[in-house]
Amino acid sequence: MAGETIFTVARLNEYADRVLKNDPRLRSIKVSGEISGFKRHSSGHLYFSLKDSEAVVSCVMFRSSAASLKLDPRDGMKVVAHGSVSIFARDGKYQLYVDSMRADGEGELYRQFLLLKAKLEEEGVFENARPLPVLPRAIGIATSETGAALHDMITVTRRRFPGMNILFAPCQVQGEGAAESIRAALRVLQKFPACDVIIVGRGGGSYEDLYCFNDEALARDIASSKVPVVSAVGHETDFTIADFAADLRAPTPSAAAELCCPVYEELEGGLSYEIEAAGRIVEDRLRSAGNALSRLTGSAAMANPHHAIDIKREKLRSLAERLGTGANAKLLAARAKLEGRRETLKAISPQGVIDRGYAVVTGTDGAIIKDVSGLAPDMRIGLRMAGGRASAVVTETDRG
Secondary structure, eight states: OTTOOOOOHHHHHHHHHHHHHHOHHHHSEEEEEEEEEEEEOTTSOEEEEEEOSSOEEEEEEOHHHHTTOSSOOOTTOEEEEEEEEEEETTTTEEEEEEEEEEETTTHHHHHHHHHHHHHHHHHTTTOOOOOOOSSOSEEEEEEOSSSHHHHHHHHHHHHHOTTOEEEEEEOOOSSTTHHHHHHHHHHHHTTOTTEEEEEEEEOOOOTTTTGGGGOHHHHHHHHHOSSOEEEEESSTTOOOHHHHHSSEEOSSHHHHHHHHSOOHHHHHHHHHHHHHHHHHHHHHHHHHHHHHHHHHHTSHHHHOHHHHHHHHHHHHHHHHHHHHHHHHHHHHHHHHHHHHHHHHHHHHSHHHHHHTTOOEEEOTTSOBOOSGGGOOTTOEEEEEETTEEEEEEOOOOOOO
């Protein structure tokens, strides 16, 4: 038809791409979704999709942007991605070109969380976790009196150990003032000498609901508590600063109760076994001691103790004689060896050498002249020889 506009596929894709790029919202857009099909190419580029319950969009993150990521992307992670939308003309496929990405729902709060965690880690606040008591005299609980977490922890504790003492310090676990309320509950529980372990926590909630457990002062109080503290905040996937500061993190409040409270029947059964084992050990030792006593009372030594004493006395006398003989022999050998060394030293001493016909030459100052180079014609010298000393005058020297 006249005037009809017909696009090639390439022109269509290029045109659509220009339309997308000219839309200001699509040039800088944030998209939330779950990562799917994540791949990290050898070039450093990241390829993945973002999906929700209704749709999916392909994404690319180039190496230059991926290098500054503060998280480790993986399938199933919910994120908020920022970037621009355009069409890859060759395939006619529109994509989200991502230049930054963060975990969904965290934002500025998550950034503050990471900064505080790094600070406390560097100071060593999270170190030196203590073991929990095997059988606490009482379990302290700091949580809301209206939440399901308290009911769950009491139920689990009573099921495992019906007679376990529970000390409850109610506190606010959400909203303004919650961190200070939890700190106050910790201080109250530590005043009871029988409180051997404390559970601090609450049930699940949004990231903002749980954020009071990221308080720095609360973390320091938990770490410095004189009583071991178990943190049980939210669900298994929730992490707070309190979890790292505590001596142990439990995935849920119910799990915290299980970790702190032993099973009564197991303790009772174990105790019965130990009592029986101890009884068997005592019986065996008494039986062994009785048999040894019977053998002793029936021995010849007990029947005639003087005979046993005479045998020991004779053995002692024989040993004394052998000791005296051996000591004398060693003494004579040592004396002969010493005399031989004395004769050797005498033979190699300077006086011994002189006595064998040699002489020591000295200058007028008495210093020994060791080499003919120290002599000169008409020089007066002294001679030390066997039987005395003599003086002489050098007439000539010969170094041959």
